[in-house]
Amino acid sequence: MTSIFKRIPVVKERSLYFRVAIIILSLISGAFMISPTIVYFIKKSSPLTEMPTNSFFYILKALFAISIIIASVIFAVYKNTKVIAIPSFIGLLTTIYPFVYKINVYKEYKSFIEQFSMTADYTSYLVNIGIYALFMLLCLLTLLYSLGLLPNNLIVLVFSALTITAVIFVTVDRAKIIEYDIYNIYDILSFTYASVTALLPAVFTLSTKIVKSNKKTSRYKPKRMRS
Numbered sequence: 688m689t690s691i692f693k694r695i696p697v698v699k700e701r702s703l704y705f706r707v708a709i710i711i712l713s714l715i716s717g718a719f720m721i722s723p724t725i726v727y728f729i730k731k732s733s734p735l736t737e738m739p740t741n742s743f744f745y746i747l748k749a750l751f752a753i754s755i756i757i758a759s760v761i762f763a764v765y766k767n768t769k770v771i772a773i774p775s776f777i778g779l780l781t782t783i784y785p786f787v788y789k790i791n792v793y794k795e796y797k798s799f800i801e802q803f804s805m806t807a808d809y810t811s812y813l814v815n816i817g818i819y820a821l822f823m824l825l826c827l828l829t830l831l832y833s834l835g836l837l838p839n840n841l842i843v844l845v846f847s848a849l850t851i852t853a854v855i856f857v858t859v860d861r862a863k864i865i866e867y868d869i870y871n872i873y874d875i876l877s878f879t880y881a882s883v884t885a886l887l888p889a890v891f892t893l894s895t896k897i898v899k900s901n902k903k904t905s906r907y908k909p910k911r912m913r914s
Contacts (some may be wrong), residue, residue, distance in 0.1 A: 695835040696895040698766040705894030706763035712883055712890060713759035719880030720752035736874050737792070737815070744784050751781045755887065768833055768895055775830035775888075779823060786819035814857060821850040822885070829888040840892035847889035854882040 698706070724745040726734040733740040754774040761770045793812040800807045825846045831837050858879050 694838060694897045696768045696832060696840075696892075697898050698762075698768065699894055699896055702894035705890055706766075709759045709887060709890045709894070710763050712887055713755045716880055716884040716887065717752040717756045719877060720755075720884070721749050723877050724749040724752075734873065735877055736871070738785065739788050741784075744781075747777070747781045747784065751777045755884070759887070762891070771833040771891055772830050775826050775833060778826040778884075779830065782819050782822045782826060786816065786823060789816045789819060814853075818850070818853050818857060818881075821846065821853055822881070825850050825885060825888055829891070832888075832892060835897070837897075839897055840895070843888050843892045847885055847892075850885035851882045854879070854885060858882070 723734050727740075727742070727745045738744075751774065754777045758770045758774045761767050789812070793809065793816060796807070796812060797809065825843070828837065828843045828846055832840060832843050837843070858875060861878065862875055
């Protein structure tokens with residue numbers, strides 16, 4: 688069967704450290720990601736500030752964490768690059784929900800402000816929307832790369848770096864206002880894991896390389912030239 692993929696990422700020969708690192712990072716990321724889900728089902732309310740109280744979202748979050756851990760182990764042990772497409776796809780679905788939720792919250796807040804002719808700073812709302820947009824694109828690009836649909840890993844590395852930087856910036860900014868009870872330490876820790884999750888695609892792509900298919904299209908040869 689002819690592959691529909693033109694470029695297939697393969698694991699580099701000297702990638703042991705990267706493969707070990709991706710398992711360790713996936714376990715750290717998965718632990719922080721599953722934690723809010725466990726707390727949600729115990730308390731029956733959202734443990735995270737400004738996040739929806741919705742079981743569907745937290746179930747997706749747990750599935751994303753589990754898929755990351757399993758896929759990372761399979762990738763590291765069996766050098767299967769396409770398996771990374773599974774957590775990438777689930778991650779894409781997981782980020783769509785909060786992305787749409789944040790947009791709706793922003794619209795409601797803006798409508799309220801405009802209704803009473805008040806002024807307000809929308810920066811925090813726009814930053815949150817931007818971070819989820821970065822995560823969506825990072826998941827999508829990692830998905831495409833793992834399936835061999837990107838020419839190289841550069842764009843994945845760029846979006847990984849941008850997402851990590853954005854998460855760190857917001858984490859520091861949120862840490863400054865803990866004293867006002869807007870966010871708590873659990874909130875900060877549960878958000879910080881996102882920087883580890885965003886690092887996983889970079890480690891994955893750095894441990895692989897793109898190779899072109901060796902299959903060539905057969906050409907017609909005149910009868911006299913056939914052996």
